[in-house]
Amino acid sequence: MTHRTTIERKSERELVVTRIFNGPPRLVFEAWTTPALMTQWWAPKSSGVPLLSCEMDVRVGGQYRLAFGHDAASSFAFFGKYLEVDPPSRLVWTNDESEDAAVTTVTFEERDGQTLLVLHELYPSKAALDEAMVGMEDGMPEQFEQLDALLATLGASA
Template sequence: MADYFTITRDLAAPRELVFEALTKPEHFGVWFGTAAVEVPQDSLTMDVRPGGAFRAVMLLPDGNRIDWAGEYVEVDPPAHLAMTLTDNPDEYAGLPVLFDLEDVDGATRLTISQDRAGFSDEQVAATIAGYNAFIDDIDRVVAGMPRG
């Protein structure tokens, strides 16, 4: 049985915009890299449909790179996205990371859930910190997106 940890934050944007930030390369590359890491647009493959491929490269400030890969498992705009995600593309990616978006008082509640899959408590804490940095940048991305 999966043992998920979750991160939940409210963003001051309609969930359609938040879902777009999660699924459009021009927005995804901004928040996935955060302010400190470059994700070149030409490294992104985002076939956002069940069974579609995901690939991205992170270029780290120290000169290293991380190759990410995954597959979209569930796509239910603008409420839910489930995708596998691994920085070791040659191995099993594990259970999907879940992105759930809920309308809450004129905002969007974004909940990200990931199976801890053998992570130590320190690795879970570092992953949560990373997701919080992602969400900070998603918030900045959607703040700059045009509203209906």
């Protein structure tokens, strides 16, 4: 069964993405907090830009860094720190790669053996959200399809 990713702009500065995943919250949370799993689904394959490295210290005050590109010379990174970590139901982190970056909150809610994931981003301005929206409507659904495929393999081995 496939599920639809919904991307909604809730205000000039807020974005909410929702999706049901075929797996319990503990597995979905694990896929968001384990570097070896994150590297398997986070970068949309169609972008042609692989995730080169994934460093995550998933604890309050811990930091993360996701580097993308084909080699170190041409790479770019997303990085920040975790503000809240409540396994397996909630993660909150900063996105510190630019002054216009958002604070991201992701919740994982049990729904009859599946997980309702709600990703909320709060941007500092309308312009910052406008810029973030470029490519998101294609990229995020693809990422989440990749995550669903990974969860199918994790469920089979759990």
